[in-house]
Amino acid sequence: xxVLAQSPATLSLSPGExxxxxxxxxxxxxxxxxxxxxxxFGQAPRLLIYxxxxxxxxxxxxxxxxxxxxxxxLTISRLEPEDFALYYCQQYGMSFxxxxxxxxx
Amino acid sequence: xxxxxVSGPGLVKPSETLSLTCNVSSDSFSNYFWSWIRQPPGRGLxxxxxxxxxxxxxxxxxxxxxxxxxxxxxxxxxxxxxxxxTAADTAVYFCAGGNSWYTSLNYWGQGALVTxxx
Numbered sequence: 001x002x003v004l005a006q007s008p009a010t011l012s013l014s015p016g017e018x019x020x021x022x023x024x025x026x027x028x029x030x031x032x033x034x035x036x037x038x039x040x041f042g043q044a045p046r047l048l049i050y051x052x053x054x055x056x057x058x059x060x061x062x063x064x065x066x067x068x069x070x071x072x073x074l075t076i077s078r079l080e081p082e083d084f085a086l087y088y089c090q091q092y093g094m095s096f097x098x099x100x101x102x103x104x105x
Numbered sequence: 106x107x108x109x110x111v112s113g114p115g116l117v118k119p120s121e122t123l124s125l126t127c128n129v130s131s132d133s134f135s136n137y138f139w140s141w142i143r144q145p146p147g148r149g150l151x152x153x154x155x156x157x158x159x160x161x162x163x164x165x166x167x168x169x170x171x172x173x174x175x176x177x178x179x180x181x182x183x184x185x186x187x188x189x190x191t192a193a194d195t196a197v198y199f200c201a202g203g204n205s206w207y208t209s210l211n212y213w214g215q216g217a218l219v220t221x222x223x
Contacts, residue, residue, distance in 0.1 A: 001166055035209045037150075044199055044216055045142075045150065050209030057211075088150055093140060093208030094165070096150040 002027050004089055006097035012105040019076040021100045023089035028069050033092045036065055036074045039099075040085045048087075049074060076102075107131040109200050109214035117194075117221050123187040127200030127214060131181065134158070137212075138205045139183045141174060143196040144216070151196075156183055157205065190221045 003026040013019055023034070031052040037045040047056040049065035052072060062077040076083055084104050089097045113125035127139065141153040154164035156174045164172050168187070176183040187194060197218050201210040 032206070033208050035207070037210070039150075044201075044213035045210075046213070047203070047209055047211050050204065050207045050211075054207075056209070090150075090152070090210070093138065093155055093203070093210065094152050094163070096142075096152060099149045 002029065002091050002095055004091055004095055004097035006087075006089060006100050008100060009098070010101045010103060012103050013079055014105045015079050015081055017079050019074075019079055019083070019102055021074040021076075021087055021102075023067075023072040023074070023097050025070045025072070025091060029072075029091050031068055034065075034067070034072050035090045035093075036063075037088045037090065038083075038085050039088065045088065107133070107137070107202060107212040109202060109212055111198060111200050111214045111217040113217065113219070115218060115220060117190055117219060118223050119191055119221055120189055123185070123190050123194060123219055123221070125185045125198055125200075125217065125219070127183050127185075129181040129183070129200075129202065131202070131212075134178065134181045136205065137202045138208070139174075139176065139200070139202045140210060141185045142199045142201060142210075143194075144199070145193075145196040153185065153187075153198075192221050195219065195221045 036049040039045040053065045108130040140155040156162040173186045197216040201213040203211040
């Protein structure tokens with residue numbers, strides 16, 4: 001069973017700053033099968049990135065994904081007020097990481 | 106456009122079976138795979154399992170002995186059954202669907218809170 005570890009648990013940043021979120025897998029993952037989701041309080045998650053680096057429909061260009069093997073990254077180039085939320089990675093449509101909270105500094 | 110909606114009881118007694126239905130509206134029901142995910146209050150997302158159009162399913166190993174997911178292609182519904190529930194199964198249950206190739210969950214229902222309590 002693949003375990004995903006996300007870091008940091010909480011990221012405190014200001015609007016306009018760059019956010020870098022990490023997702024590390026306990027085993028190698030094929031790049032096609034790593035996805036990132038955003039969840040706001042009281043809402044269902046929303047798909048941001050799939051296939052490690054492909055933005056889902058309607059996702060702004062400030063969101064980008066990268067990585068390979070066991071190390072994957074979600075980058076938000078310039079934080080907008082609506083980007084302060086929880087972020088999860090997921091592998092092979094199965095296990096999720098424990099999440100990173102991006103909060104306002 | 107794909108829409109999903111969870112239906113089922115919001116309260117289940119300990120040791121009983123939790124049963125939920127996901128009603129899907131989609132022009133491409135056969136092209137996607139369909140998943141159940143849950144989120145205990147104040148905690149992260151937990152994958153429960155998924156089912157393909159063919160009926161083939163895969164489950165979280167930690168729940169495998171208690172869970173069953175099935176699909177009815179004629180009505181565009183898929184189902185979750187979780188046996189022998191305890192308070193630890195109290196959560197918001199989401200149904201979701203997405204791209205079978207990339208195994209990404211592009212579409213999510215709104216979620217339904219299920220409380221396990223006597």
